[in-house]
Amino acid sequence: xxxxxxxxxxxxxxxxxxxxxxxxxxxxxxxxxxxxxxxxxxxxxxxxxxxxxxxxxxxxxxxxxxxxxxxxxxxxxxxxxxxxxxxxxxxxxxxxxxxxxxxxxxxxxxxxxxxxxxxxxxxxxxxxxxxxxxxxxxxxxxxxxxxxxxxxxxxxxxxxxxxxxxxxxxxxxxxxxxxxxxxxxxxxxxxxxxxxxxxxxxxxxxxxxxxxxxxxxxxxxxxxxxxxxxxxxxxxxxxxxxxxxxxxxxxxxxxxxxxxxxxxxxxxxxxxxxxxxxxxxxxxxxxxxxxxxxxxxxxxxxxxxxxxxxxxxxxxxxxxxxxxxxxxxxxxxxxxxxxxxxxxxxxxxxxxxxxxxxxxxxxxxxxxxxxxxxxxxxxxxxxxxxx
Amino acid sequence: xxxxxxxxxxxxxxxxxxxxxxxxxxxxxxxxxxxxxxxxxxxxxxxxxxxxxxxxxxxxxxxxxxxxxxxxxxxxxxxxxxxxxxxxxxxxxxxxxxxxxxxxxxxxxxxxxxxxxxxxxxxxxxxxxxxxxxxxxxxxxxxxxxxxxxxxxxxxxxxxxxxxxxxxxxxxxxxxxxxxxxxxxxxxxxxxxxxxxxxxxxxxxxxxxxxxxxxxxxxxxxxxxxxxxxxxxxxxxxxxxxxxxxxxxxxxxxxxxxxxxxxxxxxxxxxxxxxxxxxxxxxxxxxxxxxxxxxxxxxxxxxxxxxxxxxxxxxxxxxxxxxxxxxxxxxxxxxxxxxxxxxxx
Ligand SMILES: Cc1cc2nc3c(=O)[nH]c(=O)nc-3n(C[C@H](O)[C@H](O)[C@H](O)COP(=O)(O)OP(=O)(O)OC[C@H]3O[C@@H](n4cnc5c(N)ncnc54)[C@H](O)[C@@H]3O)c2cc1C
Numbered sequence: 001x002x003x004x005x006x007x008x009x010x011x012x013x014x015x016x017x018x019x020x021x022x023x024x025x026x027x028x029x030x031x032x033x034x035x036x037x038x039x040x041x042x043x044x045x046x047x048x049x050x051x052x053x054x055x056x057x058x059x060x061x062x063x064x065x066x067x068x069x070x071x072x073x074x075x076x077x078x079x080x081x082x083x084x085x086x087x088x089x090x091x092x093x094x095x096x097x098x099x100x101x102x103x104x105x106x107x108x109x110x111x112x113x114x115x116x117x118x119x120x121x122x123x124x125x126x127x128x129x130x131x132x133x134x135x136x137x138x139x140x141x142x143x144x145x146x147x148x149x150x151x152x153x154x155x156x157x158x159x160x161x162x163x164x165x166x167x168x169x170x171x172x173x174x175x176x177x178x179x180x181x182x183x184x185x186x187x188x189x190x191x192x193x194x195x196x197x198x199x200x201x202x203x204x205x206x207x208x209x210x211x212x213x214x215x216x217x218x219x220x221x222x223x224x225x226x227x228x229x230x231x232x233x234x235x236x237x238x239x240x241x242x243x244x245x246x247x248x249x250x251x252x253x254x255x256x257x258x259x260x261x262x263x264x265x266x267x268x269x270x271x272x273x274x275x276x277x278x279x280x281x282x283x284x285x286x287x288x289x290x291x292x293x294x295x296x297x298x299x300x301x302x303x304x305x306x307x308x309x310x311x312x313x314x315x316x317x318x319x320x321x322x323x324x325x326x327x328x329x330x331x332x333x334x335x336x337x338x339x340x341x342x343x344x345x346x347x348x349x350x351x352x353x354x355x356x357x358x359x360x361x362x363x364x365x366x367x368x369x370x371x372x373x374x375x376x377x378x379x380x381x382x383x384x385x386x387x
Numbered sequence: 388x389x390x391x392x393x394x395x396x397x398x399x400x401x402x403x404x405x406x407x408x409x410x411x412x413x414x415x416x417x418x419x420x421x422x423x424x425x426x427x428x429x430x431x432x433x434x435x436x437x438x439x440x441x442x443x444x445x446x447x448x449x450x451x452x453x454x455x456x457x458x459x460x461x462x463x464x465x466x467x468x469x470x471x472x473x474x475x476x477x478x479x480x481x482x483x484x485x486x487x488x489x490x491x492x493x494x495x496x497x498x499x500x501x502x503x504x505x506x507x508x509x510x511x512x513x514x515x516x517x518x519x520x521x522x523x524x525x526x527x528x529x530x531x532x533x534x535x536x537x538x539x540x541x542x543x544x545x546x547x548x549x550x551x552x553x554x555x556x557x558x559x560x561x562x563x564x565x566x567x568x569x570x571x572x573x574x575x576x577x578x579x580x581x582x583x584x585x586x587x588x589x590x591x592x593x594x595x596x597x598x599x600x601x602x603x604x605x606x607x608x609x610x611x612x613x614x615x616x617x618x619x620x621x622x623x624x625x626x627x628x629x630x631x632x633x634x635x636x637x638x639x640x641x642x643x644x645x646x647x648x649x650x651x652x653x654x655x656x657x658x659x660x661x662x663x664x665x666x667x668x669x670x671x672x673x674x675x676x677x678x679x680x681x682x683x684x685x686x687x688x689x690x691x692x693x694x695x696x697x698x699x700x701x702x703x704x705x706x707x708x709x710x711x712x713x714x715x716x717x718x719x720x721x722x723x724x725x726x727x728x729x730x731x732x
Contacts, residue, residue, distance in 0.1 A: 259732045268732055269723050273674055280649035284390035291391055301642045353631070359641055360634035364614055367626035 006058055011065045013038055018069035025109070025151045028075045032106025035073075041104040042080075045088060050101030056289035060282070063236060070245055074196075075151045079103045079110030081233025083156040086173075086226045090214050099154070099175070111152035112230075113143045113176065113200060114223065118384025120145070121354050123158065124167045124220055125373070125383040128202065130159035130174060136209040137161075137174060139182075139202045147348070149185050149198040152178045157207075158223050161216060163379040170378055171219035173226075175211040182206075192340035227350065228299060234349045235282060235302030247334035248310075248317035248342075250275050257320045264320055271313055278305050297362035304355035307346040314342040389457070389660070390652040396461050403465040406438055411469055413701050419472045420563040420704075426473030426530065434475065435501045440466075441478055442498025449491055451498040456593060456658035460600035460651055467604025470704055472564045474527035476601060477505035481535045483593045484543060487586030493533065493545060504545075505531035506594075510572045512538040516579040518546055518572040526715065528568025529555050536572070542582020550575050562711035564704055589662070592669035595716060596654045599672035602680040602712050603651045609705045610640050613687040620692075627690070636686055643679040650675050670726040677713035677722070684709035 001009075017034055019027070035041040036050075044059040045051025052058075073080075084103050087095055102108040119126040128141025139159055149155065155176045162170030178185070182205035187195035214222045246252065250272045259265050282302055285295045295302075317335050318325045325335040346352050360366045373381055392400065411419075411430050419427045435441040444459050445451020459479065466475055478497060481504035485493055496502035505527050510520030518536050522528070534553070536544040546553060552575035558567045614637060617628030627633050654668040688695040688702040695702040713719060 254730075254732060259727075265727045265732045266720075266723055269674070269727050269730070272726070272730060273671060276671055277646035277650055277675055280390065280653050281646045283388065284645075284649040284652065287389070287391045293391075298645065301638070301645055304638075305642055305646070353635070356635040356638035357631070359638035360628070364628075364634075364637055364641055365618075366614070366628035366634050366637065367618060369629050369631070370625065 003057060003061055007061045007065055010040065010062045013040065014065055014069045018066075018071055020070065023072060025075050027072045028109075029106040031072050032076055032104070036105045041106075042084070042100070045084070045100070045104070049088060049096045050104045051088075056286045060236060060286040075109050075148050076103070076106065077233075078112050078148055078152075079108070079154075082112050082226050082230045083110040083154070085229040085233075086156060086213065086222065087175075089225050089229075090173075090222055094210070095175075095213070108153045109148060109151045111146050111149040111155045111178070112226065113146055113149075113155045113157040114226075115145045116142060117144050121351060122373075122383075123223065124171065125378075125381065126158060126160060126171070127383070128157075128159045129163075130157075130161050130172055130207070132161075133206065136211070137172075137207045139174075139176065139205045139207060141202050143200040143202075144188075145197045145348070146185075146200050147197045149178065149200055150187050150195070152185075154178060155200075156213075156226065158219050160378065161219075164377050165217065166375050167373060167378045167381060168220040170217055171223070172216050173213040173219040173222040174207050175213065176202075176205065176207055180205050180207075190344065192337060192344070228296060230349050231303040231355070232285075232295060232299035234345070235278075235299060235306045236286075246313075246338060248313040248338040250313075253313075253317055253320065267316060267320060271316060274309050274312065278302070278309055281305065297358050300350070300355045300358040301363065303349060304352055304359070307352055307355075310345045311342045314339040388653065389656045390649055392461065392652075396458060399458060400461045400465060403438060403440070403462050404468075406434070407465055407469040407471065410434075411471055413470070413704075416470050416472055416564060416704070424530070425566045428473075430471075431473050431475065431503070432501055434471075439498075440475070441482070441501060444479075444482060444486070445494050445498040446486075446489075449494040449498055451494070455655075456596060457652070457655040459597060460603075460655040463597055463600035464604035464607070464651075467601030467708075468608035470564045470605070470608075470701075470708055474503040474505060474530040476565075476597070477527035477531060478503050479597050480506045480526075480594050481531075481533070483597065484535055484537065484587075484590045485580070486593075487589060488543060488580050488582060490543075490545075490580050493535075493580075496533075502533060503527070503531045504533040504535055507534045507536045507570060510536055510538070510570075512536055512541050512544040512577070512579070514541055514579070516541075516544050516577045518544055518552075518575045518577055520572055522570045522572070524558065524567050525570050526565060526567050528570050529557055529566060534570065534577075536577065537582075537587070541579055542587075543580040544577040545580060546572070546575050546577035550577065552576075560711070562704075562707045564708060565711065589665070592665050593658055595669040595673040595722070596651070596658050596665075598712060598715060599651050599654060599669075599676040602676040602709070603647050605705055605709050605712065606644055606647055606676070606680040606683045609684045609687040609702075609709070610637075610644055612701070612705075613637070613640075613690050616691060633690060636690065640683045640686055643683055647676055647679045667726065667729045670722055670729060673716065673722040674719065674726060677719055681706075681709040681713050 039052050042051035043054050044056050047053035087099050114123050116126045130137040130139045155178050157174045157176045160170055161172040182203040184201040186199050189195050257264050318339055440462055442451035443454045447453040484506050507522045507525050509522035510518050512518045532548050534546045534548055552573040554571040556569045560567050620627045650672050654672040657664040657668040684706045688706045691702050694700050
């Protein structure tokens, strides 16, 4: 089937199935199951683990169509964008069998347990410990900013297994059962008033041996794989709502502002130009992927551009709309929400500064910054917030 | 949609790139720009003789290669990156204007004989092909052998540059690698080539895409130059590329390059395969490339430090080409207004 035909069918399916106003985890699970049955879950994932075995081009074609609908799958965004692809890349066949299909069918919600109060950008300085126990590990410590953890069944955990080694060499990746005894999840209210992320406490949580991803003490290279997927999935819009849901998008904004004013018109043109530029860049990355060129760290450029565009759009939208954008009745407040949520995109998945570091170091091969933390045993390092 | 280069296009890029590196290196560009003609005729002849570039998009029946606009964009990206002086781009513009009219005589001469031409607007023509009026600014107006006058009523009129009644005066130009002239027509006679409004509109879009491809090359070459320097220049005991103030700026410049390339490939694809999408894609390319190319050329110059401000260094040539290109087809606000109209804002 050619891509246009694929697109047409995807759209027809979405028109039938994307239910307006569906919310909550139960709806998310139902919708994922329906997507799975229709062949739209894991479009580019390998067939043998539950995917459709198609290419990134079909994946993006579906995502492009989906932008015009409200897909209630936010709870699955972390599993689909980061955890699942990591299991597909690095898991054993047994692990892939166990975890991938249930994710694609909406049976298991995943979260990503990397950031800690003392380790965000510099996630390799994390302090949560996993110590060997007879048949696996015992985990103690704290995570924070963990998206969708309040719904999650499973978590992709990065923990320290060796404090004597330098920071990048003593980490291990494990899959944790979020319902296990000793796991406490506390939602945190973010600046938009929503509670999408959480803080998590681990108190002697047991993790069985078969939940190890990759090798012991090799968790950093696993985490790099996850983070590459994360940036690509954010820029590609996995599990995110589309332009139609974004009142600060060009499509929505043009309907509400006075385009008779030449300044307004020109600012809308600017928004259109920036939006199209990024859309076309994402499409080019998808075509390259299809031709066998993996975008790798260039996904960080796309993620940075999306963060910048989102903040530019929200900021511009309020300026164009004027005072009524910031004081509203119950059914209003869309733009206020947009500008309150925009900073999240510049922080989650790596800050703008970290994206620029990655583009500079890994895409442009610029000389690295001098570092004092690379070869020091972790236990002797300065980490987190200090006076 | 096709946003990645085919193997043939990569080969074309490779051969144009290595040809220009050996035949028109920056030392040659400097010599040419300081010469009386402003360009090296032998380079132009070899470009056409050995690579057949002038005939790239000319249909095979007129002796050209019959290639598409996506292929042309690949070639223009390289001539842009090399800051090739002379009437190559001007002749491409003229070829684009002639294509919808399928003018055998001139297309054959461009493809086979290395004829140079440029599009002229301003003067008006009578139905008999007699042209009068002033064209205040014509790119490569002194170099072109044929002046293709675009007249709103009678389409295109081809006037020989040395015909009676044609007076050409060199202008000072910001960009020393591309000259412009003022041309006065005083009852100069030419040959009328019919033209249509649709053909003219399509030509205008295709010209914008061609220019954007050149700008992509200028942008890429500027970025490559400063990337190379930031890996070897040391200050305070470190390579300057290791400082975040520098690295982050370079990362932003790279982001512009990624988007710029995507926009150019899309516009060139639309030119060949999806004419309905061309007007919007071309306006987008003109707007985005004009700005991005200049911003990157400017920042690349600044990141060179003092050496970047010298006449001897090449940075200013990219900077000036970028600025001159941004306004080559009109002020940016005109393209922005056109895009607003196309979007029905
Ligand atoms: C909405 C949202 C969702 C999130 N979801 C998750 C999740 O599901 N799972 C998870 O593990 N994490 C999640 N995070 C955490 C996110 O990855 C971190 O917040 C982010 O990496 C920044 O870390 P930090 O908060 O510790 O800030 P810090 O690292 O302390 O950064 C503070 C400032 O210093 C700058 N900085 C730090 N290092 C450098 C450097 N080397 N060069 C230049 N500047 C630097 C940063 O750019 C920033 O401006 C989420 C965050 C948000 C906002």
